[in-house]
Amino acid sequence: MRDGTKTKELIERTALRLFVEKGITETTVRDIAITAGIAEGTMYRHFASKEDLAWELFAEGYTAIGRELRSIHKSEATARTKLEAMIRYFCSVFEKDSVMFTYLFLARHQQLKKLTPRMPNPYLEFRAVINEGMRRGEIPKKDPDVAASMVMGVILQVIDSRILSQRIRQSIASLAGVIVAACLRVLEI
Amino acid sequence: MRDGTKTKELIERTALRLFVEKGITETTVRDIAITAGIAEGTMYRHFASKEDLAWELFAEGYTAIGRELRSIHKSEATARTKLEAMIRYFCSVFEKDSVMFTYLFLARHQQLKKLTPRMPNPYLEFRAVINEGMRRGEIPKKDPDVAASMVMGVILQVIDSRILSQRIRQSIASLAGVIVAACLRVLEI
Amino acid sequence: MRDGTKTKELIERTALRLFVEKGITETTVRDIAITAGIAEGTMYRHFASKEDLAWELFAEGYTAIGRELRSIHKSEATARTKLEAMIRYFCSVFEKDSVMFTYLFLARHQQLKKLTPRMPNPYLEFRAVINEGMRRGEIPKKDPDVAASMVMGVILQVIDSRILSQRIRQSIASLAGVIVAACLRVLEI
Amino acid sequence: MRDGTKTKELIERTALRLFVEKGITETTVRDIAITAGIAEGTMYRHFASKEDLAWELFAEGYTAIGRELRSIHKSEATARTKLEAMIRYFCSVFEKDSVMFTYLFLARHQQLKKLTPRMPNPYLEFRAVINEGMRRGEIPKKDPDVAASMVMGVILQVIDSRILSQRIRQSIASLAGVIVAACLRVLEI
DNA sequence: AATGAATGAGACTTCATTCAT
DNA sequence: AATGAATGAAGTCTCATTCAT
Numbered sequence: 112m113r114d115g116t117k118t119k120e121l122i123e124r125t126a127l128r129l130f131v132e133k134g135i136t137e138t139t140v141r142d143i144a145i146t147a148g149i150a151e152g153t154m155y156r157h158f159a160s161k162e163d164l165a166w167e168l169f170a171e172g173y174t175a176i177g178r179e180l181r182s183i184h185k186s187e188a189t190a191r192t193k194l195e196a197m198i199r200y201f202c203s204v205f206e207k208d209s210v211m212f213t214y215l216f217l218a219r220h221q222q223l224k225k226l227t228p229r230m231p232n233p234y235l236e237f238r239a240v241i242n243e244g245m246r247r248g249e250i251p252k253k254d255p256d257v258a259a260s261m262v263m264g265v266i267l268q269v270i271d272s273r274i275l276s277q278r279i280r281q282s283i284a285s286l287a288g289v290i291v292a293a294c295l296r297v298l299e300i
Numbered sequence: 301m302r303d304g305t306k307t308k309e310l311i312e313r314t315a316l317r318l319f320v321e322k323g324i325t326e327t328t329v330r331d332i333a334i335t336a337g338i339a340e341g342t343m344y345r346h347f348a349s350k351e352d353l354a355w356e357l358f359a360e361g362y363t364a365i366g367r368e369l370r371s372i373h374k375s376e377a378t379a380r381t382k383l384e385a386m387i388r389y390f391c392s393v394f395e396k397d398s399v400m401f402t403y404l405f406l407a408r409h410q411q412l413k414k415l416t417p418r419m420p421n422p423y424l425e426f427r428a429v430i431n432e433g434m435r436r437g438e439i440p441k442k443d444p445d446v447a448a449s450m451v452m453g454v455i456l457q458v459i460d461s462r463i464l465s466q467r468i469r470q471s472i473a474s475l476a477g478v479i480v481a482a483c484l485r486v487l488e489i
Numbered sequence: 490m491r492d493g494t495k496t497k498e499l500i501e502r503t504a505l506r507l508f509v510e511k512g513i514t515e516t517t518v519r520d521i522a523i524t525a526g527i528a529e530g531t532m533y534r535h536f537a538s539k540e541d542l543a544w545e546l547f548a549e550g551y552t553a554i555g556r557e558l559r560s561i562h563k564s565e566a567t568a569r570t571k572l573e574a575m576i577r578y579f580c581s582v583f584e585k586d587s588v589m590f591t592y593l594f595l596a597r598h599q600q601l602k603k604l605t606p607r608m609p610n611p612y613l614e615f616r617a618v619i620n621e622g623m624r625r626g627e628i629p630k631k632d633p634d635v636a637a638s639m640v641m642g643v644i645l646q647v648i649d650s651r652i653l654s655q656r657i658r659q660s661i662a663s664l665a666g667v668i669v670a671a672c673l674r675v676l677e678i
Numbered sequence: 679m680r681d682g683t684k685t686k687e688l689i690e691r692t693a694l695r696l697f698v699e700k701g702i703t704e705t706t707v708r709d710i711a712i713t714a715g716i717a718e719g720t721m722y723r724h725f726a727s728k729e730d731l732a733w734e735l736f737a738e739g740y741t742a743i744g745r746e747l748r749s750i751h752k753s754e755a756t757a758r759t760k761l762e763a764m765i766r767y768f769c770s771v772f773e774k775d776s777v778m779f780t781y782l783f784l785a786r787h788q789q790l791k792k793l794t795p796r797m798p799n800p801y802l803e804f805r806a807v808i809n810e811g812m813r814r815g816e817i818p819k820k821d822p823d824v825a826a827s828m829v830m831g832v833i834l835q836v837i838d839s840r841i842l843s844q845r846i847r848q849s850i851a852s853l854a855g856v857i858v859a860a861c862l863r864v865l866e867i
Numbered sequence: 868a869a870t871g872a873a874t875g876a877g878a879c880t881t882c883a884t885t886c887a888t
Numbered sequence: 889a890a891t892g893a894a895t896g897a898a899g900t901c902t903c904a905t906t907c908a909t
Contacts, residue, residue, distance in 0.1 A: 113872050113908060134410070136325040139899065150874045155901065157872095220406060220464055221323070234465075256468050257475060260461040261454045261482050268453025269446060275409055276423075278445045286446060293450050296485040307889080329883060339891040341885080346889095350883065491887060491893050512788070514703040518879060528895045533880070535893095598784060598842055599701070612843075634846050635853060638839040639832045639860050646831025647824060653787055654801075656823045664824060671828050674863040685868080707904060717870040719906080724868095728904065 119157040121147050126164055131213045135165045135221070169222040170230070172211045176204060177231025184236055190244025191300055195291050197237065198266060202287040205270055213274050216267065237262055241298065251299045262294045308346040310336050315353055320402045324354050324410070358411040359419070361400045365393060366420025373425055379433030380489055384480050386426065387455060391476040394459055402463050405456065426451055430487065440488045451483045497535040499525050504542055509591045513543045513599070547600040548608070550589045554582060555609025562614055568622025569678055573669050575615065576644060580665040583648055591652050594645065615640055619676065629677045640672045686724040688714050693731055698780045702732050702788070736789040737797070739778045743771060744798025751803055757811030758867055762858050764804065765833060769854040772837055780841050783834065804829055808865065818866045829861045 125147040129138040140161055144151040158164040180197050187193040205212040226232065238259035244250035250258075269290055273279045279286075314336040318327040329350055333340045347353040369386050376382040394401040415421065427448035433439035439447075458479055461468045468475075503525040507516040518539055522529040536542040558575050565571040583590040604610065616637035622628035628636075647668055651657045657664075692714040696705040707728055711718045725731040747764050754760040772779040793799065805826035811817035817825075836857055839846045846853075 115872055118872075134325075136323070140901080141899080151900090152875065152902075153873055161900075217409060223465065234467075253478070254468075254470075256461060257458060257470075257478060260457045260468065261479075264453035264455070264457025264460075265450045265486065266453070268449045268456065271453075272445060272449040276412065278423075279443075279449065281443075281446075289442070289446060290450075293486045296488065297454065297482045299485065328881080330881095333892095340883095341892065342890055344884070493893055496893075512703070514701070517877085519877090529879090530881080530896065531894055539879075595787060601843065612845075631856070632846075632848075634839060635836060635848075635856060638835045638846065639857075642831035642833070642835025642838075643828045643864065644831070645835065646827045649831075650823060650827040654790065656801075657821075657827065659821075659824075667820070667824060668828075671864045674866065675832065675860045677863070706902080708902095711871095718904095719871065720869055722905070 115157065118149065118153065122149070122154055122157055122164070123168060127168055127210055127214055130165060130168070131210055131217065135161075135218065165218065166222060166225060168211075169215065169218050170226070172215050173219075173222075173226070173233070174231045176201070176215070176233050177236060180233055180236035181231060184240055190240060190247070190249040191295065193240045193244075194237075194262075194294060194298075194300075197240065198291050198294060199287050201233070201266055202270075202283045202290065206282065206284050209274065212270070216270065216274075234259060234263060244298075244300075249300065253298075258298060261297050265293050265297060266290055307338065307342065311338070311343055311346055311353070312357060316357055316399055316403055319354060319357070320399055320406065324350075324407065354407065355411060355414060357400075358404065358407050359415070361404050362408075362411075362415070362422070363420045365390070365404070365422050366425060369422055369425035370420055373429055379429060379436070379438040379487075380484065382429045382433075383426075383451075383483060383487075383489075386429065387480050387483060388476050390422070390455055391459075391472045391479065395471065395473050398463065401459070405459065405463075423448060423452060433487075433489075438489065442487075447487060450486045454482050454486060455479055493534065496527065496531065500527070500532055500535055500542070501546060505546055505588055505592055508543060508546070509588055509595065513539075513596065543596065544600060544603060546589075547593065547596050548604070550593050551597075551600075551604070551611070552609045554579070554593070554611050555614060558611055558614035559609055562618055568618060568625070568627040569673065571618045571622075572615075572640075572672060572676075572678075575618065576669050576672060577665050579611070579644055580648075580661045580668065584660065584662050587652065590648070594648065594652075612637060612641060622676075622678075627678065631676075636676060639675050643671050643675060644668055685716065685720065689716070689721055689724055689731070690735060694735055694777055694781055697732060697735070698777055698784065702728075702785065732785065733789060733792060735778075736782065736785050737793070739782050740786075740789075740793070740800070741798045743768070743782070743800050744803055747800055747803035748798055751807055757807060757814070757816040758862065760807045760811075761804075761829075761861060761865075761867075764807065765858045765861060766854050768800070768833055769837075769850045769857065773849065773851050776841065779837070783837065783841075801826060801830060811865075811867075816867065820865075825865060828864050832860050832864060833857055 122143065126138070126143050129142055129146060132138075133142075138161075140151055140154055143154060143161075154161070154164065158167065179200060183196045183200060184193055187196050238255050241250060241258050241262070242255045245252050245255065269279065269286060270283060273281075273283055311332065315327070315332050318331055318335060321327075322331075329343055330340055332343060332350075343350070343353065347356065368389060372385045372389060373382055376385050427444050430439060430447050430451070431444045434441050434444065458468065458475060459472060462470075462472055500521065504516070504521050507520055507524060510516075511520075516539075518529055518532055521532060521539075532539070532542065536545065557578060561574045561578060562571055565574050616633050619628060619636050619640070620633045623630050623633065647657065647664060648661060651659075651661055689710065693705070693710050696709055696713060699705075700709075707721055708718055710721060721728070721731065725734065746767060750763045750767060751760055754763050805822050808817060808825050808829070809822045812819050812822065836846065836853060837850060840848075840850055
């Protein structure tokens with residue numbers, strides 16, 4: 112028997128790229144098959160449907176970031192160092208796998224409703240850190256959801272301008288420091 | 301003779317709502333017809349295609365905001381007052397027509413590539429104000445695209461958390477002051 | 490606007506014929522479309538699915554026979570005359586529209602489970618007549634379901650041999666008398 | 679070396695059951711494999727195709743009954759005793775292996791066209807007995823095909839009402855006497 | 868003899884669009 | 889201007905069969 116693992120990974124990589132380039136609905140199963148050099152039916156050996164493939168890709172990437180942010184949360188001491196490490200990690204994810212990151216960014220409005228509250232979740236990790244910081248007096252009190260949204264906004268919109276509108280040319284890594292500083296100002300740390 | 305203007309507006313309102321609820325691709329011409337209570341072919345009396353309808357809705361709303369922001373830019377004196385008025389206007393647009401605002405927010409990645417550089421454009425207005433402010437010494441120097449992105453990010457992500465993730469419950473109008481303050485801190489005004 | 494009634498009837502007649510010739514599953518929507526000279530999508534304007542088309546054809550024909558049998562039941566006086574008229578009607582249906590009759594015969598095992606008990610039903614009409622005849626003393630007592638099944642068996646199997654195995658060459662009309670007589674003997678009238 | 683006979687029988691038993699439950703076309707090779715607990719490709723070690731499997735099952739069961747009926751035909755003396763023994767055997771087959779019997783019953787219209795005239799065949803055996811009985815003066819003269827069809831109809835439809843419509847609850851064995859009597863009346867013995 | 872990954876033809880269905888009315 | 893029946897291209901998915909292991 113042949114080993115299907117490689118094929119599955121090939122499908123995932125190919126689909127991820129096409130989903131980002133053209134959108135999920137606009138990418139056909141045939142597109143994926145031709146690009147990956149496999150038969151159309153092969154996708155269905157590994158995923159129940161195109162929708163399921165899109166969801167698996169999303170859930171995988173999204174929860175992986177959530178998990179890593181949680182572990183940073185635990186390993187750092189102060190709100191300031193936690194946030195700095197988390198934001199830098201966030202930026203590094205984009206640098207390392209910008210296709211996956213862009214996919215998560217673009218697909219989130221469609222896929223987020225399928226996320227269960229139990230799943231690790233980047234937004235919740237940021238809010239948890241901010242909440243804790245406010246409880247400890249490290250951050251001036253404010254609405255935690257509003258604060259977390261603003262911080263996420265600063266980070267995400269810079270990345271958005273980098274990839275989608277292409278108005279920013281610098282690498283995100285080189286901007287990480289600037290982003291961290293802006294987020295700390297937003298929180299008044 | 302019958303008045304087509306009413307039908308056209310009915311189509312626009314209906315389509316806008318469905319596009320936001322289900323996505324453009326996921327909304328069918330039949331969906332629009334049934335919801336609007338018209339025949340399937342009627343849409344084509346007013347728009348060349350579904351895509352054209354989606355684009356007209358986008359361009360209309362997007363440039364309207366851009367134009368108003370430009371006029372605020374001209375009528376206010378300092379970077380601070382300009383930005384405050386612009387952000388408050390932005391928030392008020394959402395309050396007045398949240399469906400249109402959400403549509404612009406969600407459709408922007410698909411539609412922005414069709415925008416010509418000449419068209420009035422919210423992002424460019426914000427950047428222009430920030431640029432001018434830095435030239436005049438009202439705002440500490442920084443990359444104008446990065447700065448504009450961050451400001452847009454703070455605003456948009458709060459609205460995002462209000463409408464899409466429903467994590468924020470307060471009205472956006474009531475948060476306008478908080479948003480303005482955060483944006484000014486981001487810019488170090 | 491065009492009148493779809495004709496098209497719907499064309500689809501029904503075409504499908505009925507193909508379903509009988511090749512079986513429902515073995516008949517493709519494309520078969521129907523090509524044979525009827527219409528587009529594949531047109532079928533879906535008139536029927537929700539191929540399965541639905543098959544069901545509508547069945548229910549229509551099956552209940553029509555049931556209704557007519559019921560009316561014969563009411564208009565005739567004795568068990569003997571009722572049964573004779575009913576069997577002759579049954580045979581005449583086959584002569585008049587052998588395609589529909591054959592379809593009902595072949596599709597019954599697949600479709601009968603969808604029939605609701607309320608719907609007019611040939612089998613139940615025969616059983617009702619037999620039951621009544623036994624109550625009135627016109628027919629010697631026996632299990633009504635067994636008796637009704639036997640009567641149906643005599644009739645149906647002759648038709649089966651006529652159409653499907655083609656072992657019988659005479660017209661069913663010319664055999665009606667023989668069939669009636671055999672059924673009466675089965676019931677010991 | 680592994681014993682393929684067991685696997686072949688497992689496939690046959692499993693397929694037979696599924697064919698009856700869902701129909702041949704509606705049963706997939708995968709269905710059979712999963713239910714039998716074997717790999718998808720294994721069926722092709724024992725049968726050339728799914729169609730071939732369906733045919734082998736049919737031919738096996740159908741000719742077995744035909745052979746046994748022929749031997750009863752030879753071992754009994756009169757038309758009456760022949761028919762009685764044949765009908766009782768027919769009913770006993772159903773009792774002993776109702777799944778196979780139901781399969782033969784349901785699949786006959788699809789498979790009968792593949793039967794060669796040489797093969798042992800229940801219908802032909804019944805007709806032969808009836809024919810012989812008429813030649814010998816044991817049975818009043820009538821069209822042998824019509825007579826044979828009626829006899830088969832009485833038997834089969836009772837079984838049909840037992841298994842498929844479930845209108846009859848008694849065991850077929852307990853009804854054998856009633857069925858025999860009805861068949862003799864049909865033939866006017 | 869058995870496995871199960873891979874194939875690819877083809878099935879059903881959807882849907883933007885056209886067109887006769 | 890409006891209708892809605894009809895179109896047909898294209899999409900998703902199924903499934904009998906093949907083949908490398």
